[in-house]
Amino acid sequence: MADKQPAVWVISGPSGVGKGTVCNRLRERRPDLHYSVSMTTRAPRPDEVDGTSYHFVTPEDFQDLVERGMLLEYAQVHGTNYYGTPREPVEKALAQRTPVVLEIDLQGARQVKQNMPEARLVFLTPPSWDELVNRLRRRGTEDEATQERRLETARMELAARDEADHVVENRAVEDTVSTLIGLMSL
Ligand SMILES: Nc1ncnc2c1ncn2[C@@H]1O[C@H](COP(=O)(O)OP(=O)(O)OP(=O)(O)O)[C@@H](O)[C@H]1O
Numbered sequence: 001m002a003d004k005q006p007a008v009w010v011i012s013g014p015s016g017v018g019k020g021t022v023c024n025r026l027r028e029r030r031p032d033l034h035y036s037v038s039m040t041t042r043a044p045r046p047d048e049v050d051g052t053s054y055h056f057v058t059p060e061d062f063q064d065l066v067e068r069g070m071l072l073e074y075a076q077v078h079g080t081n082y083y084g085t086p087r088e089p090v091e092k093a094l095a096q097r098t099p100v101v102l103e104i105d106l107q108g109a110r111q112v113k114q115n116m117p118e119a120r121l122v123f124l125t126p127p128s129w130d131e132l133v134n135r136l137r138r139r140g141t142e143d144e145a146t147q148e149r150r151l152e153t154a155r156m157e158l159a160a161r162d163e164a165d166h167v168v169e170n171r172a173v174e175d176t177v178s179t180l181i182g183l184m185s186l
């Protein structure tokens, strides 16, 4: 019998909403899924490990990956750095019928949906705009100008939330993860 479970889960939403936090917890509760590690030209944050958080690459190396068709999708996010999903690990996981989780921005999500219409897009929203701003500020990984740029993108992304297959409010992390797990088993 055909497996009806959609194999690619795209987790998107504005900067600071909690995508990374939710995906890290999802990984603990569902270690059987494949979690894509993106390429980025962004500089690592102090706690980030190359190859685990991201593959940190130079703009030249990123361009080379694009030209060689090594990325499933890619985008310039917040008008600054480039981010992209390595194609091969995703294709390998899917060939083994392992569901895949991509934590990517909305531009990338649109590309994935175009190429893989069966992919399911989950858009995380904050409980309120003020809470989103507070989460981004509290994280404290960006300077004020960068936070402002991220919040500008956030306004556009929130306005496009209806493009998603599922919109989930990230109030308490554990509840959000339970909702995701529930959606995955539908
Ligand atoms: N449900 C939640 N309630 C309260 N705080 C949260 C929640 N989820 C995440 N946070 C906190 O909000 C901050 C931003 O979370 P996180 O880094 O996961 O966001 P993100 O969506 O991945 O952001 P970006 O797109 O910028 O990478 C972190 O400090 C995190 O601990």
Ligand SMILES: Nc1nc2c(ncn2[C@@H]2O[C@H](COP(=O)(O)O)[C@@H](O)[C@H]2O)c(=O)[nH]1
Pocket (backbone or CB within 6 Å): 013, 014, 015, 019, 038, 039, 042, 073, 074, 075, 077, 083, 084, 085, 103, 104, 105, 106, 107, 108, 109
């Ligand atoms: N289109 C893609 N977007 C990605 C990818 N990996 C991460 N992201 C998104 O970038 C922003 C910023 O991330 P940060 O780590 O600098 O805070 C965030 O929205 C991520 O979801 C990717 O491979 N492709």
